[in-house]
Amino acid sequence: MRSGYVAMALVVIAALLPLVFVSVVPVDVPRALRELGKYYVLNTIKDSASPEAVAAVVWDYRGLDTIYETVVLYLAIVGGLAIFRISREVAKRAIIGLTVLTQTATKVIALLIATISSAIALHGHLTPGGGFPGGSALAITSMLIVPVFSVYSLLERGITSTRLIAVRGLALTALGLVALLPVIRGLEIVTNQRFYPAGLGPFVISGSISMYNLFEFFAVASGFTAVAIYLSIPEELYRAELGVGGA
Amino acid sequence: MGVLESYTYVLVILVLALNTMMSIYGIVYRPSLVKKLIALTILSDTVFIAIIFVGYIFVHPLVPPVYTGAIPGETEYLAKHASDPLPQALVLTGIVIGLAVNALIAFGIIQAYRLAGTTDARKLVKSLVEEGVE
Numbered sequence: 001m002r003s004g005y006v007a008m009a010l011v012v013i014a015a016l017l018p019l020v021f022v023s024v025v026p027v028d029v030p031r032a033l034r035e036l037g038k039y040y041v042l043n044t045i046k047d048s049a050s051p052e053a054v055a056a057v058v059w060d061y062r063g064l065d066t067i068y069e070t071v072v073l074y075l076a077i078v079g080g081l082a083i084f085r086i087s088r089e090v091a092k093r094a095i096i097g098l099t100v101l102t103q104t105a106t107k108v109i110a111l112l113i114a115t116i117s118s119a120i121a122l123h124g125h126l127t128p129g130g131g132f133p134g135g136s137a138l139a140i141t142s143m144l145i146v147p148v149f150s151v152y153s154l155l156e157r158g159i160t161s162t163r164l165i166a167v168r169g170l171a172l173t174a175l176g177l178v179a180l181l182p183v184i185r186g187l188e189i190v191t192n193q194r195f196y197p198a199g200l201g202p203f204v205i206s207g208s209i210s211m212y213n214l215f216e217f218f219a220v221a222s223g224f225t226a227v228a229i230y231l232s233i234p235e236e237l238y239r240a241e242l243g244v245g246g247a
Numbered sequence: 248m249g250v251l252e253s254y255t256y257v258l259v260i261l262v263l264a265l266n267t268m269m270s271i272y273g274i275v276y277r278p279s280l281v282k283k284l285i286a287l288t289i290l291s292d293t294v295f296i297a298i299i300f301v302g303y304i305f306v307h308p309l310v311p312p313v314y315t316g317a318i319p320g321e322t323e324y325l326a327k328h329a330s331d332p333l334p335q336a337l338v339l340t341g342i343v344i345g346l347a348v349n350a351l352i353a354f355g356i357i358q359a360y361r362l363a364g365t366t367d368a369r370k371l372v373k374s375l376v377e378e379g380v381e
Binding site: 127132 | 250257329
């Protein structure tokens with residue numbers, strides 16, 4: 001009880017301290033963009049044919065950085081799965097999920113999440129979003145299905161971690177190819193507008209940005225789904241694999 | 248209005264500093280590896296908020312840096328009223344990479360628990376010494 005009062009007093013002091021500070025020292029808040037930010041906002045449509053400046057920075061202006069970040073993502077997930085490897089088949093078990101009510105609601109919600117996440121990824125070059133948030137949102141679907149229907153319902157439908165890793169490898173290969181293709185014409189790696197078209201018929205595709213978003217969407221979604229599956233495989237199986245008894 | 252904006256500005260900086268101190272305390276002094284991981288996620292989120300805060304400007308209305316083509320003279324309007332796209336782009340990828348790295352650390356902690364039966368850093372070191380691994 002005593003510590004509760006102390007914590008409350010500390011919060012009040014922390015809230016009042018800046019008020020005292022600004023009444024003594026005049027503080028100028030930033031009211032204009034930095035020159036760099038202004039450049040991105042003004043030239044994004046001309047340089048990368050993308051109306052959304054964030055997507056243009058991620059996949060065009062700083063495209064090479066993002067490719068390397070994708071490599072970090074790939075290695076982190078590979079490292080995790082290497083620690084959690086299992087050599088034997090996951091034995092099938094009876095599926096025990098939650099009630100029918102929860103399962104039906106989850107089916108509707110999972111469909112909605114899958115739809116919205118693909119919209120986030122495919123609109124990534126037009127509206128805020130992109131492959132990274134879209135893929136993370138799609139991975140939520142499997143993280144929702146695992147507690148409600150059990151992991152065996154995913155494995156029975158052929159969504160195994162081996163296949164997911166294959167999908168992720170293919171998506172990352174495609175991503176690398178999109179980045180490397182301009183090199184055959186003698187352009188730099190991760191070139192966008194000088195190599196890829198800005199539009200496809202009536203659609204604005206912003207050159208390579210929409211392709212990167214699509215492949216990153218699959219790579220992130222399959223990677224995190226594989227992580228979710230590995231985390232929800234029963235503990236006994238890993239213990240048998242390691243040869244350690246119950247702790 | 249001016250005082251309120253300055254107050255918000257200084258308050259955010261103070262809260263970020265307190266958050267940083269708290270999470271570094273958690274990483275250094277908490278013996279449980281799980282609590283260390285939680286403190287690490289708080290620290291990374293604090294850094295993301297700090298990066299976003301660098302790109303924030305006090306104008307009204309503040310709009311996302313998206314060109315719609317609907318308003319005449321929109322690029323000039325965006326140059327005055329849009330938030331900085333660069334910090335947002337950095338944080339956008341950073342969150343997902345951070346999630347993957349946190350998953351890797353969590354995998355390591357779970358594996359340590361399976362092998363040693365504890366997530367307490369001191370007990371883990373003791374069990375390593377007992378096994379002859381220095």
